[in-house]
Amino acid sequence: SGSRCDIHFRAHERLNRQARRLVHQLVFRFTREVVISDLIPMISVLLVDPSQIIRAGIRTFLSQSTDIRLLEEAPRGTHVIEVVARRKPTVVLMETSLLEGSSVPISQAIRQSSHTSRVLFFSAFVDQAALRATALGEAEGYLLKEADADEVIRAVRIVAEGHTYLDPRLAKEILYTLRESVRADSTARPKRLSDQEQKVIACLAEGQTNKEIAVLLELSELTVKNYLSHAYEKLHLHRRAEAAAWYVRHCTR
Numbered sequence: 001s002g003s004r005c006d007i008h009f010r011a012h013e014r015l016n017r018q019a020r021r022l023v024h025q026l027v028f029r030f031t032r033e034v035v036i037s038d039l040i041p042m043i044s045v046l047l048v049d050p051s052q053i054i055r056a057g058i059r060t061f062l063s064q065s066t067d068i069r070l071l072e073e074a075p076r077g078t079h080v081i082e083v084v085a086r087r088k089p090t091v092v093l094m095e096t097s098l099l100e101g102s103s104v105p106i107s108q109a110i111r112q113s114s115h116t117s118r119v120l121f122f123s124a125f126v127d128q129a130a131l132r133a134t135a136l137g138e139a140e141g142y143l144l145k146e147a148d149a150d151e152v153i154r155a156v157r158i159v160a161e162g163h164t165y166l167d168p169r170l171a172k173e174i175l176y177t178l179r180e181s182v183r184a185d186s187t188a189r190p191k192r193l194s195d196q197e198q199k200v201i202a203c204l205a206e207g208q209t210n211k212e213i214a215v216l217l218e219l220s221e222l223t224v225k226n227y228l229s230h231a232y233e234k235l236h237l238h239r240r241a242e243a244a245a246w247y248v249r250h251c252t253r
Helices: 001-041 051-061 080-087 103-114 128-135 149-160 168-184 197-207 210-217 221-235 240-251
Strands: 043-048 068-074 091-095 118-123 141-144
Touching: 043 051, 043 080, 043 149, 051 068, 051 128, 051 149, 068 080, 068 128, 068 149, 080 091, 080 103, 080 210, 091 103, 103 118, 103 210, 118 128, 118 149, 128 240, 141 149, 141 168, 197 210, 197 221, 197 240, 210 221, 221 240
Parallel strands: 043 068, 043 091, 091 118, 118 141
Antiparallel strands: none
């Protein structure tokens, strides 16, 4: 009888140890996931498109990413400015042609009212007004609706990081738009930059990051940032896309 009690006691203790070990593993896993998720900066997206089908498709695309969340959807552009001011999305993914008309004025209003929200145009065709706005730094990106899930997620991430995204399929249209802009602005005189500042801006216009510019010009990243800051101040610019547009308009004739 005593030996049977000992056996039952040892079995009970073994089960308790296994249960405690399982609980510890679950707690560690949960804590680790929470900590990791807290360390990953989330990209919030405001989706503006009149088509319910398109919105559903983009919603599905974005759900495949762990660092992007769909903040809100809007079928019209009527209240977009108010939503941006209230919710402060990282990226506004917006159809170029809304029920109210072109979304370019909305993009311009967002840039004037928000220093953090960035506009990524999205359309099934080439909208020249939106393309020109993007090329001149009035929006941060342009993406065609034939893009797959990976490309949409990549474009959102690039724009969220403060860079410009232009759909590769729009290369010819972008070049034509920039050339037309240069002709229209042929009387404008460029502001005076130092040789080094102009070199840094030239590299930026080619799409290079600060780190890549530093390596190419044999400078530190901090020095590159300082040159960019001085150039922005002289040219009254605020974003990389604006600086790239300025360089194309004034220094590539």
